[in-house]
Amino acid sequence: MKPKTPKATRHVNQNEGLIFEKSSPGKAAWKLPPLDVPEVDTDQLLGNSARKDLGNMPEVSEIEIIRHFTRLSTWNYAIDLGMYPLGSCTMKYNPRVNEVVARLDGIANGHPYQPEKISQGALRIIKTLSDCLVEITGMDAITLQPAAGAHGEMTGLLMVRAHHQAKGNPRKKVLIPDSAHGTNPATAAMVGYAVENLKSNEQGMVDVEALAAQMNEEVAVLMLTNPNTLGIFEHEIHKIADIMHSKGGLLYMDGANMNALVGKVRPGDFGVDLMHLNLHKTFSTPHGGGGPGSGPVAIKKMLEPYLPKPVVVTKADKTLGFEYDRPESVGRVRSFYGNFGMFVRALAYILANGPDGLRQTTEDAVLNANYIRKGLEGTYDLPYTTTSMHEVVFSDRLQAKKGVKTMDLAKRLIDYGFHPYTTAFPLIVPGAMMIEPTESESAEEMDLFIDAMKSIAQEVEEDPQMVLAAPHTTRVSRLDETAAARKPVLRWKPGKS
């Protein structure tokens, strides 16, 4: 064994105020070329609409901007620094070639309304990615228009509604397991459906008998995450699908956890009628501090007429084009064609992997989660012992006896140089600690994580107060969230700091 180096150490980083605090009149980080047309008189052209003043916008130089944002950046944790085990978020490596190809001139500067004749490159990217994702999911068709997972859910439910409407009754309810992401019920409400909760059974899975009892002709669809948010594969998925289909309902799969399945099993093969993917999870596009995402929705044939428009089609002359004439379409969910830049990155990722790489990726993701589970079993409570796929959910039950909760443990993990796992979710596990290492972690990094988690458990026994006061090594610690919400300060104002 090589000797282990601790993951984190302290080092100097820079303080930095708000950009407005550096501003002073006359500094500039811009320079425009000379105007090659006649100057205009703004007041004459715009009249009352002419703007007099830009208020407190900053005036700073280029080097100050570089330092400002570079300093800020050093206050962030990132995948590039180490393991980021947020469960259900799939924080995997974001390959850099993706960024390079997304910035090629014709790709970065293509206008969405430029003639199709000079858009064949972009259309080819959309078509190729669509074909790959249809094959990966085992579905029949896809729309790439939704801008994120939740937006994909909404698009999916609109298609579900259109499908039922075409049969004469849009139906009233959407079934959602109690372990689901908050976006599922929020989405159902936006599409005008009532939400009915589905209780999980003792193994953390859908209670198939309860589902059969709850399913009726008022239910439009079941929104199911598989593997679910406990990281458990719903192995009775075919029964679940049958129950839904027997009463004319549909099965929607939230694809947030698709990283457990790619290349090993296809949702289209196990009875799913429609699903969304998160390109920013499974397909490596960067999270960027909270987006942009991309949430394509893959569907079975019978939902095809309802796809958002436009749809990319191959024309008689073999060139690609957009088809707008789709009378049964649910309409548009976003301007233009979706987060195209993310399509470029996701496709670059798929090409870098190929079928063998994607399968290996999935296997490694599942292998890693199980290795962490094995390493921490006994130290932390495992409320559901059903086999884990790509993530594992522990609880703080043992540590809570000492008054230390999941968030406290998470905060202490920061001192060890890791980003915390997902805390307090799924809701069905009190004090949940949801860990998803992804395939991007080496055995060494995982060992450091397991050691850190074990060490924290030890600290809880010996010095719970120290853990409760964590983190101890960060710039700021335990920010007052209650005060922030009670008297919100949502912008800087001159004279205040």
Added chain:
Amino acid sequence: MRYLPKSPADREALLKAIGARSINDLFAPIPAEYRLERDLKIPRQMAESEIVDWFRERSRENGDGYCTFLGAGAYFHYRPVIIDSLISRGEFLTAYTPYQAEISQGTLQSIFEFQTMICELTGMEVANASMYDGSTAATEAVMMAVRLTGRKSVVVAKSLHPEYREVLRTYAMNQEMPLKTAAYLDSGRIDLQALEKEITTDTACVLIQSPNFFGTIEDVEAIAEIAHKHGAMLVVSIAEAVSLGIVEPPRQADVVAMEAQSFGVPLGFGGPYCGVIATREAYVRQMPGRLVGQTVDRNGKRGFVLTLATREQHIRREKATSNICTNQALVALMVNIFMTIYGKVGLKELAKQNLAKANYAAQQFGKHAKVLFSGAPRFNEFVVQTSEDPYAINSRILGHKIVGGLPLKKFYPELGNAALWCCTELTTRSAIDTAVGLVAVSERSVRAADADEEVDVEEVAR
């Protein structure tokens, strides 16, 4: 696979530690009949050099090297190079949503600065951390007005971006939100009398765009007065953010829904872009999307956190203000850096160049064809009506590696052979003169032929 940090021996060792005989043991919960026992039918694994080549080829097929007169909700502005230098830092690029405030202060402080600058520019009091794009921001702003007023219906300006209207229609479909349309006048501005007639006691808000889809700057004050008189809110959509450098912001609006793409975000064939909602303090609890607030840590030090999360889906589930979760954070960072670079003086000068270029171009086009909507001020877009179908003219212009204005027939058939042209600071006088020259030739030849021959509209310019 080069992204995977494990050797075959590592994998064996991990399996052994777990107590599994083979990797397939771990996939046992998946019923055997569904397991995929073949390779996915996707392209084979490619080397990095092959990937770059493949996309270079696509780039070449995609209008690389053309200059454009297209705007219509997606604008070609210069992007200072430091935007990409800074957003490429892994600490920004590869970080998650800043839920763990202690190790996310970089993202949080930058969003706080973003919110501040959006407020300064729009004249609003609070702004969120971003929405998907201008179309969904406008739609969510409308839904916010519905919640705030307890009223259901919406009056939408016909001069709002047609795709924004389509998105609103999609969202409204299942929320029992009747949509009515307010027409535009020959001046390009909304018909105030017609607008007032459409407003009822059930009107939650009036939704307009300014500068509108035709580039015309609306009389926001007059529209606000009408809306407010009837207890309705005013939602103003801004698709061309650079206009804010020189056009008075819609201070009388209740909600501003922006598309900030013009601020340093590449055209990227339509996305990712950056929607934003800004509003008054009193309405913040009905605002969708993430918000960053200033607070102090346990030692009294200034810091930033995500706040007012009780509006959001992960807390409120079906009672949330929206289902939005992932937003456009990294794009908002581009916008933030752009606003910081140009700042108080640069944004004004930049906007002024846009105004000057569009003014020059409109004057030149006006010598040969009809420039519509000249009765009200406009920013950097204008509508040119020609005798010949603009698709046909555009396909000739395309031969000069110039993309002409957007033909409007699809969206506004009543305008006939009209196209929406846009000039930014990047539009050169020589490109303008070339395009104007070709339009002039078209007008002359149509007149000479006395329009007795059907013009062959080429599909290529669609």
